[in-house]
Amino acid sequence: MERIGVFICWCGSNIAGTVNVNELVDLLLEVPGVAHAQNYMYMCSDPGQELIRNAIREKELNRVVVASCSPRMHEKTFRKAAHSVGLNPFLVEIANIREQCSWVHQGDKAAATQKAMNIILATIGKVRKNAALESIRVPLTRRALVVGAGVAGMTAAIELGEAGYETFLVERETEVGGKLRHLSKTFPFHESASEILKAKADALAKNENVRLMTNCELKDVTGYVGNFDVTLRSNYDGSETKERIGAIVLANGYDLYPVKAMGEYGAGEVEDVVDSLTFERLLKESMEAGAPVKRPSDGRAIQSAVFIQCSGSRDPAHHKPYCSRVCCLYTSKQSKLLCQQNS
Secondary structure, three states: OOOOEEEEOOOOHHHHHHOOOOHHHHHHHOOEEEEEEEEEEOOOOOHHHHHHHHHHHHHHHOOEEEEEHHHHHHHHHHHHHHHHOOOOHHHHEEEEEOOOOOOHOOHHHHHHHHHHHHHHHHHHHHHHHHOOOOOOOOOOOEEEEOOOOHHHHHHHHHHHHHHOOOOEEOOOOOEEEEEHHHOOOOOOOOHHHHHHHHHHHHHHHOOOEEEEEEEEEEEEEEOOOOEEEEEEOOOOOEEEEEEEEEEEEOOOOOOOOHHHHHEEEEOOOOOOOHHHHHHHHHHHHHHHOOOOEEEOOOEHHHHHHHHOOOOOOOOOHHHOOOOOOOHHHHHHHHHHHHHHHHO
16 A cells, blocks of 8 residues: 655745745645655755654655655655665655756746646656665676767767776767867857867877777667667678677767748748858858858858847747757857958
């Protein structure tokens, strides 16, 4: 028989200032299987942990949900508290109602409270299915795989290699650099993207712990954390290599929002309406040639330009306004570089 205890942390005003914690307790006491629900100002404090321990003993709880901050903060704290009074620590789950709820809905208490309830109910559903596990120790394979040799993947591989780990860096294209190859300069210091790429490539070549495999793809992964069996396929000849890996870093880049989806601005129909990465290429070509940036349609120097930000991200089709967090940065950079190049 399930006897679930739910403990809601105020986190001072971080949660209680936005979420109605008293209302949540009343609602949770009506949920089947919930034998106990209460809230407290700081559940991670010593008195808060003691509340959990006492409730487990007195109410004979066999499952616990703590609605609080990220499990990265205090999952071990609450599991240790439960374990100290005989409850298997893997029967304790954390519902993140701070970072994933109260902090992002501070202007709407009713919505935040409803969302917090939904998060807690989902976590109750999870803890119902949890098994009483036991911690074990397994040997780790001290080798790493990085998928994608753009600037992020190259940096990860270099740092892993410098830390002493044998590392495989896999890139499906024939050369490294990813989107960085198409950039002119970087934000905010206007450093040469080509020079950054060259420095990374040189560091890779000098690092004896890193094995770069271009024109190669990750075909299959089996195993578990610490001991993965991966299959790498060469696109040169179709041959396959199997390796035992302890950790995998996915740095496989991104795709641009499709130009044709921005038809209201003439994208895909008007030749001089281009996306930001295409404009980066125009900037780079002009800088390398020491010439003005030119229009794709007729090759004439650009006299004026309009930068459209948030295109496709704030229309009704997305239901909620969305910010990419990079548009303002690269627009500032590109407009300044355009003025410098075409002055």
